Amino acid sequence: MRIRDVAATTGLSAHTLRWYEKIGLLRSVERDRGGRRLFTQDDLRWLEFIGRLREMDMPVREMVRYAELRERGEQGDATLAARRELLEGHRQRVRERMERLTACLTHLDDKIAWYRGQEDDHA
């Protein structure tokens, strides 16, 4: 797959895909003899995965750290625990985030109910 196909299927821009490679988030992307990027199915799966991390607001820095661990541990299990811990740390942050969001939503619901009351008073 060439860069525009990946852009189309992931929703990321070609710019962003090149930038991801530059910062080390995509590693060892193949090229054809013209020097154009060729993405594999593995690359797509990886992009899907980091897309989810991104959706959970993981900083790009941390995703790069994960990518580095993944590459270092290619032939072994030396980095398995580190990667798991990184993900667990993020999971915890997301859970806390969601709790705060839930609390805020409750307040917001109250506020909206208050507005409805005001509007009814004047109807």
Add this chain to the structure above:
Amino acid sequence: MRIRDVAATTGLSAHTLRWYEKIGLLRSVERDRGGRRLFTQDDLRWLEFIGRLREMDMPVREMVRYAELRERGEQGDATLAARRELLEGHRQRVRERMERLTACLTHLDDKIAWYRGQEDDHA
């Protein structure tokens, strides 16, 4: 209350409080005769409220729009519906966000479980 007290109780910096005023998020903050800001309890309640909107990732622009409506509607109800709709719109976005987070968390849990499996295999 002076700016440092508000900074201390809200966790916002004095810089940020001045900036909030500059962009129209805080309106008509009083001054003493030396020109120093004097914040009221109402200001504090407002800061608490927009702090929650911020925690729910409402863009500052939209908060400013809400602040404008609030000021315009000071003596009437002309802006009540508009304000309610603004909040309802944001509530919807937060709910969708939380659904996506929940879905991502499920994937993340699976991934973490997979790592645990790998580690056990080698134990």
Add this chain to the structure above:
DNA sequence: GCTTGACTTTGAGCGCACTCCAACTTGTAG
């Protein structure tokens, strides 16, 4: 009266995550 420190203003700078530009190369279609 003088020092100190918290305040004031305007305006510049920063970190993040892209996003775009300029200049150039490559591969395909006519």
Add this chain to the structure above:
DNA sequence: CTACAAGTTGGAGTGCGCTCAAAGTCAAGC
């Protein structure tokens, strides 16, 4: 062979939400 779309690179620019610097003012304590 030529035209042109689609790719390449390095580096600059953007929008957001702050964050800080510089230079000056004010007021309370000694």
